[in-house]
Amino acid sequence: MKHLLGTDGLDRDTALAVLDTSDRLKQTLLGREVRKLPTLRGRTVITMFYENSTRTRVSFEIAGKWMSADVVNVSAGGSSVGKGESLRDTALTLAAAGADCVIVRHPASGAAHRLAGWLAEAGTSVVNAGDGTHEHPTQALLDAATLRDRVGDLAGKRIGVVGDVLHSRVARSNAHLLTTLGAQVVLIAPPTLLPTRVAEWSVGSGGALEVSHELDAELPTLDAVMMLRVQAERMHGGFFPSAREYAIAYGMNQNRLALLPAHAPVLHPGPMLRGMEISAAVADSPRAAITQQVTNGVHVRMAVLYHLLAGEEDGS
Numbered sequence: 001m002k003h004l005l006g007t008d009g010l011d012r013d014t015a016l017a018v019l020d021t022s023d024r025l026k027q028t029l030l031g032r033e034v035r036k037l038p039t040l041r042g043r044t045v046i047t048m049f050y051e052n053s054t055r056t057r058v059s060f061e062i063a064g065k066w067m068s069a070d071v072v073n074v075s076a077g078g079s080s081v082g083k084g085e086s087l088r089d090t091a092l093t094l095a096a097a098g099a100d101c102v103i104v105r106h107p108a109s110g111a112a113h114r115l116a117g118w119l120a121e122a123g124t125s126v127v128n129a130g131d132g133t134h135e136h137p138t139q140a141l142l143d144a145a146t147l148r149d150r151v152g153d154l155a156g157k158r159i160g161v162v163g164d165v166l167h168s169r170v171a172r173s174n175a176h177l178l179t180t181l182g183a184q185v186v187l188i189a190p191p192t193l194l195p196t197r198v199a200e201w202s203v204g205s206g207g208a209l210e211v212s213h214e215l216d217a218e219l220p221t222l223d224a225v226m227m228l229r230v231q232a233e234r235m236h237g238g239f240f241p242s243a244r245e246y247a248i249a250y251g252m253n254q255n256r257l258a259l260l261p262a263h264a265p266v267l268h269p270g271p272m273l274r275g276m277e278i279s280a281a282v283a284d285s286p287r288a289a290i291t292q293q294v295t296n297g298v299h300v301r302m303a304v305l306y307h308l309l310a311g312e313e314d315g316s
């Protein structure tokens with residue numbers, strides 16, 4: 001694997017290899033006082049975040065450090081981006097400074113792909129840490145890792161993805177990855193928060209993608225439910241339905257939790273809007289897998305860095 005730009009096009013064997021590596025790393029580090037492996041010693045990883053982040057930025061930094069890489073964080077605010085430097089010039093500068101891998105989050109869909117093109121000559125790997133409304137592949141991988149922990153093999157499982165699908169790179173990456181792993185994905189949203197061209201999303205050959213507007217009718221059929229963040233910052237023309245209407249029709253609460261089969265967990269990529277997307281009682285209940293997702297995020301990102309920067313050397 002040279003880059004990780006999306007889950008669209010990520011084949012099943014590669015996805016499973018990353019997930020299996022993540023599981024192995026988690027087992028290796030479990031209970032260790034010193035969580036440090038020498039695997040990426042001498043490698044330089046640079047994170048470049050043009051949008052806010054807590055989970056993704058921090059877990060990539062921890063992942064790199066636990067694998068002994070040198071990790072440098074660049075934010076738009078504190079860099080020469082603030083003086084008007086372009087994404088291309090910034091990326092070429094980081095490559096010239098010795099980056100083996102650049103991890104980028106950017107508000108423009110397609111930014112990570114552009115970066116990979118510009119850095120081809122330098123041989124620098126690129127990881128997409130979220131580009132506009134397009135993709136967030138490591139989020140989907142950590143969601144798949146969490147679902148495997150909770151419900152086992154995803155083949156044949158029915159997974160609901162609920163809420164603001166229209167603006168969600170998490171929904172798109174999950175739809176690609178989960179169907180590639182053989183799951184049936186049902187996107188559940190009000191018509192105003194569904195993309196018009198969802199039928200054109202690529203679907204893994206072993207799975208299926210459906211659309212529904214009726215959360216309560218779908219809940220009893222699901223093996224897991226993934227609540228999405230409502231992305232108000234991308235809704236320049238306002239928000240419909242209103243926050244209150246949204247919570248009534250699509251918010252996860254204890255009444256809805258009772259409709260879910262007992263084995264089905266509730267996921268949320270975070271940051272979550274408590275009381276709107278998910279009630280505090282559900283978010284803090286044992287049925288919620290939200291902190292487990294964050295923990296898996298570190299191991300999945302270690303696995304991604306391993307497959308990008310060390311995998312070929314090891315012949316894996």
Ligand code: CP
Pocket residue numbers: 052053054055056057130139269270271
């Ligand atoms: N899920 C997610 O991407 O969270 P952050 O924006 O905090 O990184």
